Amino acid sequence: MMRRMSLFPLISVLAYTTALATTGGRDSNVPATRIYTYATTLLPNVGYTIRTFGLSTGADTVLHVQSYPSGLYLAGNDDVSGLDLSSSVYISSSSSSRQVWIVVRAYSAGSGGAATLGIKPDGQSESIQAFYFESGYERDLSATGAPYQTEFMGVEQQGGTPDAVILVTSDDPAHAIAFDDDDGIDTMPWVRLTQANGQVCTGAFCRVYIGRRTQTTGAPDQITLV
Ligand SMILES: [Ca+2]
Numbered sequence: 001m002m003r004r005m006s007l008f009p010l011i012s013v014l015a016y017t018t019a020l021a022t023t024g025g026r027d028s029n030v031p032a033t034r035i036y037t038y039a040t041t042l043l044p045n046v047g048y049t050i051r052t053f054g055l056s057t058g059a060d061t062v063l064h065v066q067s068y069p070s071g072l073y074l075a076g077n078d079d080v081s082g083l084d085l086s087s088s089v090y091i092s093s094s095s096s097s098r099q100v101w102i103v104v105r106a107y108s109a110g111s112g113g114a115a116t117l118g119i120k121p122d123g124q125s126e127s128i129q130a131f132y133f134e135s136g137y138e139r140d141l142s143a144t145g146a147p148y149q150t151e152f153m154g155v156e157q158q159g160g161t162p163d164a165v166i167l168v169t170s171d172d173p174a175h176a177i178a179f180d181d182d183d184g185i186d187t188m189p190w191v192r193l194t195q196a197n198g199q200v201c202t203g204a205f206c207r208v209y210i211g212r213r214t215q216t217t218g219a220p221d222q223i224t225l226v
């Protein structure tokens with residue numbers, strides 16, 4: 001699938017590592033391509049299989065399931081197998097209902113495309129929806145890592161409607177330690193890595209992704225929060 005390069009001004013990544021705030025970096029006017037997000041509720045006392053399938057040629061999904069509204073990691077998967085670049089997670093049942101963000105991005109800038117998302121409660125039929133996805137803009141922080149108290153934020157173009165999201169991974173492509181949509185001003189995303197939540201960003205996959213949540217064509221995402 002042709003990769004969309006939707007350019008709009010976006011400024012990101014400020015790091016406050018000590019009482020003396022320092023600016024860790026600013027990336028302006030980045031191509032924050034589409035990261036697919038879908039908010040839903042997992043009902044109590046039933047496990048869920050969440051997966052991507054039916055990927056278009058050359059596509060490679062990474063699936064993240066993050067708790068809502070904290071954005072903390074719940075589950076994640078890159079590849080079902082070495083030969084299957086789609087993604088699947090199983091989330092064990094819980095005694096209480098849980099709101100989650102389902103986030104799907106392309107593994108790399110060249111592996112966006114179309115796919116189908118499947119959500120299947122145990123013993124019930126699978127609900128499916130087609131979507132497209134890209135990698136977002138990636139900033140590789142593996143050389144330095146990102147300590148506790150590091151903040152990441154997206155600043156959107158004034159008057160624009162990009163509605164950005166931020167995802168932070170650590171150690172593994174499918175391990176997202178933070179995700180946010182709108183905790184900043186208006187629809188701008190903002191996260192802070194906290195020690196209380198164990199959000200240390202290390203390893204080769206200490207990376208930050210900024211993407212557009214909304215579609216560039218058609219209807220906006222369907223967001224369901226119950
Ligand atoms: Ca994959």
Ligand SMILES: [Ca+2]
Nearest residue numbers: 163164181187
């Ligand atoms: Ca947003």
